[in-house]
Amino acid sequence: MTVSRFRTIIYVVAAIVSLAGLADATYLSVQALTGETLGCGGSPDCSKVLGSPYARIGGVPVALFGVLAYFCAFTFATFAAFGYTRARTFLIPTAGAMFLGTLWLLYVQAFLLHAYCRYCLFSAATTFLIAGLVIALPPGRERSVS
Amino acid sequence: MKRYLPFVIVVVVALATVGSGALLYRAKRPHVLPIPEDKTLSAKSGPESPHVRGNPNAPVTLEEYGDFQCPPCGMFAAFAGQLEKEYDSRLRVVFRNFPLKMHEHAAEAALAAEAAGMQGRFWEMHDVLYKEQDNWSTAPNVRELFESYAATIGLDVNKFKADMDSEHAKARVEADRLRGESLGIQTTPTLFINNQPLEQKDKNPEGIRAVINAALEKKSQI
Numbered sequence: 001m002t003v004s005r006f007r008t009i010i011y012v013v014a015a016i017v018s019l020a021g022l023a024d025a026t027y028l029s030v031q032a033l034t035g036e037t038l039g040c041g042g043s044p045d046c047s048k049v050l051g052s053p054y055a056r057i058g059g060v061p062v063a064l065f066g067v068l069a070y071f072c073a074f075t076f077a078t079f080a081a082f083g084y085t086r087a088r089t090f091l092i093p094t095a096g097a098m099f100l101g102t103l104w105l106l107y108v109q110a111f112l113l114h115a116y117c118r119y120c121l122f123s124a125a126t127t128f129l130i131a132g133l134v135i136a137l138p139p140g141r142e143r144s145v146s
Numbered sequence: 147m148k149r150y151l152p153f154v155i156v157v158v159v160a161l162a163t164v165g166s167g168a169l170l171y172r173a174k175r176p177h178v179l180p181i182p183e184d185k186t187l188s189a190k191s192g193p194e195s196p197h198v199r200g201n202p203n204a205p206v207t208l209e210e211y212g213d214f215q216c217p218p219c220g221m222f223a224a225f226a227g228q229l230e231k232e233y234d235s236r237l238r239v240v241f242r243n244f245p246l247k248m249h250e251h252a253a254e255a256a257l258a259a260e261a262a263g264m265q266g267r268f269w270e271m272h273d274v275l276y277k278e279q280d281n282w283s284t285a286p287n288v289r290e291l292f293e294s295y296a297a298t299i300g301l302d303v304n305k306f307k308a309d310m311d312s313e314h315a316k317a318r319v320e321a322d323r324l325r326g327e328s329l330g331i332q333t334t335p336t337l338f339i340n341n342q343p344l345e346q347k348d349k350n351p352e353g354i355r356a357v358i359n360a361a362l363e364k365k366s367q368i
Contacts, residue, residue: 008158013188013204014293022159022163026163026166026167026170028165029167030171030174031174031235032169033344033346034171034174034175034176035176035333035349036174036176036332036333047217048217051217051218051221052217052221053221058352067167068166070296070351071159071160074156074159077155078152078155078156078254079152079156081152082148082151082152084152114280115217125275
């Protein structure tokens with residue numbers, strides 16, 4: 001397998017993982033906007049996490065920022081898979097920012113709220129996967145679309 | 147064609163996200179009705195008579211449908227205490243039980259509060275249940291904990307135990323739940339200010355204060 005093909009596969013996988021994260025974040029955003037009380041399989045932990053003040057920034061649900069972040073990651077990964085070199089330049093900081101944001105949200109759940117929301121953990125897993133895929137990208141110049 | 151394919155894919159995903167989000171929002175958006183005249187506070191007594199705290203003649207009534215095991219309800223309880231101090235005699239707070247099925251001990255907690263109410267200590271139990279929510283929510287021996295809270299707030303524990311199992315307590319909780327369902331309530335806390343449901347966008351400290359202030363202004367103009 002050539003390096004170029006390997007890169008393309010990584011970008012495609014990153015785009016698919018971003019889609020999963022996008023679906024999760026969209027669901028959580030709708031939940032936040034409708035005020036629905038969400039349970040995690042009968043556990044009240046979801047409503048504890050999603051109903052906490054940490055679940056909003058300036059009144060905006062954190063999940064909406066997640067929608068934006070996953071959509072950006074999906075867009076950049078898709079364009080990178082089609083050979084747009086600049087997309088990779090944007091994908092790396094996006095994945096980095098998502099990774100840092102996820103670390104903060106995990107810290108909040110573990111040490112401040114002492115409760116875990118399964119939907120948030122799924123989102124954390126997808127972000128870590130995207131970050132891992134970006135790290136796994138082989139270095140060097142890429143073939144670009146002219 | 148290949149050059150434009152990523153643009154097409156991204157646009158399709160964007161439209162699908164917005165479309166599915168909008169459909170989901172429409173499906174899940176609560177349609178809570180205002181409290182009709184025949185169901186307002188003064189019109190009811192008996193099992194449906196509510197628990198009221200504050201000035202009975204206050205111009206503004208904040209009515210809550212709450213679940214003792216729901217964490218946002220716990221946060222709201224602390225904020226409601228602040229509101230009572232801020233608005234003093236201008237605000238009365240009403241609590242109605244709406245235990246959600248997803249919360250394992252919520253129905254039992256509602257019965258504990260009602261049993262305390264039969265000894266005139268509903269609000270004391272209400273406050274303890276929310277204050278201790280983290281402790282009893284995950285405890286296996288929830289009944290013992292409720293009995294210890296009953297002792298702490300000075301209840302006759304034997305009577306409390308009997309009242310928790312009584313048909314009267316169950317009827318009160320059920321009456322509140324049915325009343326809530328008839329208004330279209332699905333989530334907790336659901337709040338009404340002077341019988342009007344609080345919109346989701348106002349479910350924050352500033353929003354609640356703004357709606358209370360508007361209700362006070364409206365009353366002062368009458």
